[in-house]
Amino acid sequence: MKKQKLLVAKIGGNIIEDKNALESFLKDFSKAKGPKILIHGGGKSATKLASRLGVKTEMIDGRRITSADNLEIVVMTYAGLLNKTIVSGLQKYNCNALGLTGADANVIVADKRPAQFVDYGYVGDVTNVSGKTIKGFLELGITPVFCAVTHDKNGQLFNTNADTIASEVASAMGTHYEVSLFYCFELQGVLENIDDKESVIECIDLERYTELRDTEAISDGMLPKLKNCFDALQKNVRKVHIANADFIKDNTIKHTTLSL
Amino acid sequence: MKKQKLLVAKIGGNIIEDKNALESFLKDFSKAKGPKILIHGGGKSATKLASRLGVKTEMIDGRRITSADNLEIVVMTYAGLLNKTIVSGLQKYNCNALGLTGADANVIVADKRPAQFVDYGYVGDVTNVSGKTIKGFLELGITPVFCAVTHDKNGQLFNTNADTIASEVASAMGTHYEVSLFYCFELQGVLENIDDKESVIECIDLERYTELRDTEAISDGMLPKLKNCFDALQKNVRKVHIANADFIKDNTIKHTTLSL
Numbered sequence: 148m149k150k151q152k153l154l155v156a157k158i159g160g161n162i163i164e165d166k167n168a169l170e171s172f173l174k175d176f177s178k179a180k181g182p183k184i185l186i187h188g189g190g191k192s193a194t195k196l197a198s199r200l201g202v203k204t205e206m207i208d209g210r211r212i213t214s215a216d217n218l219e220i221v222v223m224t225y226a227g228l229l230n231k232t233i234v235s236g237l238q239k240y241n242c243n244a245l246g247l248t249g250a251d252a253n254v255i256v257a258d259k260r261p262a263q264f265v266d267y268g269y270v271g272d273v274t275n276v277s278g279k280t281i282k283g284f285l286e287l288g289i290t291p292v293f294c295a296v297t298h299d300k301n302g303q304l305f306n307t308n309a310d311t312i313a314s315e316v317a318s319a320m321g322t323h324y325e326v327s328l329f330y331c332f333e334l335q336g337v338l339e340n341i342d343d344k345e346s347v348i349e350c351i352d353l354e355r356y357t358e359l360r361d362t363e364a365i366s367d368g369m370l371p372k373l374k375n376c377f378d379a380l381q382k383n384v385r386k387v388h389i390a391n392a393d394f395i396k397d398n399t400i401k402h403t404t405l406s407l
Numbered sequence: 408m409k410k411q412k413l414l415v416a417k418i419g420g421n422i423i424e425d426k427n428a429l430e431s432f433l434k435d436f437s438k439a440k441g442p443k444i445l446i447h448g449g450g451k452s453a454t455k456l457a458s459r460l461g462v463k464t465e466m467i468d469g470r471r472i473t474s475a476d477n478l479e480i481v482v483m484t485y486a487g488l489l490n491k492t493i494v495s496g497l498q499k500y501n502c503n504a505l506g507l508t509g510a511d512a513n514v515i516v517a518d519k520r521p522a523q524f525v526d527y528g529y530v531g532d533v534t535n536v537s538g539k540t541i542k543g544f545l546e547l548g549i550t551p552v553f554c555a556v557t558h559d560k561n562g563q564l565f566n567t568n569a570d571t572i573a574s575e576v577a578s579a580m581g582t583h584y585e586v587s588l589f590y591c592f593e594l595q596g597v598l599e600n601i602d603d604k605e606s607v608i609e610c611i612d613l614e615r616y617t618e619l620r621d622t623e624a625i626s627d628g629m630l631p632k633l634k635n636c637f638d639a640l641q642k643n644v645r646k647v648h649i650a651n652a653d654f655i656k657d658n659t660i661k662h663t664t665l666s667l
Contacts, residue, residue, distance in 0.1 A: 196483075243512060248495075252505045
């Protein structure tokens with residue numbers, strides 16, 4: 148039997164931090180047909196709140212070192228303000244959104260990342276996504292909206308990278324649906340030449356990815372994103388797109404498609 | 408056909424603000440048999456965060472005047488930190504909790520309270536609770552955990568009193584279940600004499616309530632709580648109990664039961 152299509156979209160700071168861009172994206176996303184899931188980050192907001200509270204923010208390779216104080220800030224910002232702003236924003240457009248951390252309905256369980264070269268603090272690496280529970284929500288006509296918070300099933304919440312959550316959720320749903328994963332990006336896609344915004348690489352397969360990685364042709368920040376994409380493709384996800392927000396309403400615009 | 412029993416419990420600051428009391432309550436609550444729903448407040452935490460952020464907190468008759476800045480604080484605290492601490496705390500004890508604001512799955516819709524004698528700001532009065540959606544969650548084995556945030560289905564979040572949410576949710580569920588509503592209280596129950604903690608009034612019916620109200624025999628803070636109780640009793644709720652947290656594990660301890 149042909150599987151039903153499922154859209155998994157991830158948005159980051161460039162959309163979330165801009166009230167008009169967010170409103171416009173949520174309006175377009177709510178119109179996307181069929182079952183869908185949204186994942187959001189929110190690092191910039193967390194950093195701003197930390198600064199207002201006099202809590203130090205420390206990043207290593209773009210990853211937040213999450214002390215107990217930082218974790219509280221992350222949970223307040225991601226699961227509280229941003230998640231509920233997005234959920235109520237989608238409800239406005241008749242998209243029946245349900246905000247989730249990994250702890251809610253036990254949908255995403257993680258292990259605390261072991262302190263090796265770097266102690267990231269309360270950062271969780273995903274160990275299980277309950278595709279069955281998420282499918283149950285989708286079948287009720289609900290659109291799950293995940294923030295970047297997981298738990299260990301033992302009372303501890305964690306900060307977990309939103310790109311990774313998107314990849315893991317998309318993979319878990321691949322058993323039940325034909326999943327396309329869309330990473331919403333500030334640019335048009337992955338650039339061949341970082342100084343030329345028009346130099347979008349339209350197709351990246353595993354061979355091209357390995358080549359780009361080994362020749363250091365793409366920026367450091369892009370590499371973990373691409374790794375998440377190929378992780379998803381290798382675990383049941385049909386297609387991954389890295390594209391500008393407008394892709395949600397017009398999938399013919401120039402963008403990057405990743406495939407194996 | 409006999410309706411299935413449903414427990415609706417509400418906890419406030421005296422439990423939430425005390426880490427050990429909260430852990431102990433969540434452990435006991437998770438053991439309560441059958442379908443159940445938890446509602447929590449969190450005003451003290453919101454006031455603390457407001458103070459750290461230099462945002463003024465203004466209360467009139469125990470109700471928070473909710474400016475735009477206060478609303479952000481309320482959403483961060485209630486829907487973020489407190490709700491997710493409670494949800495992950497319940498998951499630890501194998502209670503499949505799901506944190507909800509009114510916006511999530513559109514379960515509680517409210518109207519902005521009109522500014523009459525007092526302008527309460529972003530405070531919502533409940534206009535609809537979707538008992539059907541909540542029943543759907545319960546039938547999936549999920550325990551809904553509501554914080555005191557609602558929405559207007561038009562993108563606006565509101566601060567809504569947690570006691571009122573408990574009363575409204577309990578009433579909405581009364582169509583489907585035999586509901587008992589438990590307001591967790593710092594004392595043993597409603598006191599006859601505020602200076603004597605042992606003077607618990609064990610039964611209050613409508614007549615006694617009217618008498619207590621008219622003779623000003625009970626404290627001002629207790630009156631809106633009792634009003635919420637009788638509102639619920641008049642709308643499908645079978646029994647209401649005002650009792651200490653220990654009531655969750657031992658319903659034979661001294662407490663106040665309200666009935667029509």
